[in-house]
Amino acid sequence: KVIIVGLDNAGKTTILYQFLMNEVVHTSPTIGSNVEEIVVKNTHFLMWDIGGQESLRSSWNTYYSNTEFIILVVDSIDRERLSITREELYRMLAHEVWWGVGIIVF
Template identity: 75%
Template sequence: MGLIFAKLWSYFCNQEHKVIIVGLDNAGKTTILYQFLMNEVVHTSPTIGSNVEEIVVKNTHFLMWDIGGQESLRSSWNTYYSNTELVCSFRAQTAAGVTDVSRFIILVVDSTDRERLAISKEELYRMLAHEDLRKAAVLIFANKQDMKDCMSAAEISKYLTLSSIKDHPWHIQSCCALTGEGLCQGLEWMTSRAGLR
């Protein structure tokens, strides 16, 4: 009975899934966020702290936190993890006994930045090991696919050893933040994951 109530409640309630967008500096996180929001390129500068915007896809609300990726800021990423959850209705979840929450990470990788791919890998696995993200679904955007000599999504996937990730749903998507190519496919994957929760 509790699960039926939760499903009915979620149908009538605007579900809001909190998402953190992380990646090294200059990977294209903020450009992707504003492509989602306005479908256009916005002039950006390095993010100090975070940018927060709500994106709605097929009646699914994503509250996206774009977090600065400079080396000095990466140690503070974990302060955002505990709030990365489904926040539709605490009462509905409690009444139904539903404790599983929906969490999303978007990792943006600069496909031309071979030198720092090892740092991206290290940060990814540090996040996946964090208690607050143990059930997070992970979308990796292989950005800057329009650039000459960029790594393909398959190359990045192999380097990041994504196939070894067994306890987190994940998807890697080629994209170009400047044109928006590939971004919709990534959002569709997230929306399908949100519907499974």
């Protein structure tokens, strides 16, 4: 299981569907989550794209169990919210469930 997290409009859904279909698709804000199975070299990944709106971030922890990898998507153009991204990362990493889990910052 892979979870894709980040603030709203960071590009999480775009990245998910780039992995799935190898093309850029038009997306709308994710309310809740999108889940897709992706196969890479005969390895199956269940990828969860989790909505990043402020009202949804407090529920991210409900997706943490059985996660093997985290992809944190950062919109580097949105410099005004980089500190919020950092705070959310620290809040997420405070959970012991992440010990031993791979983290990719994208």
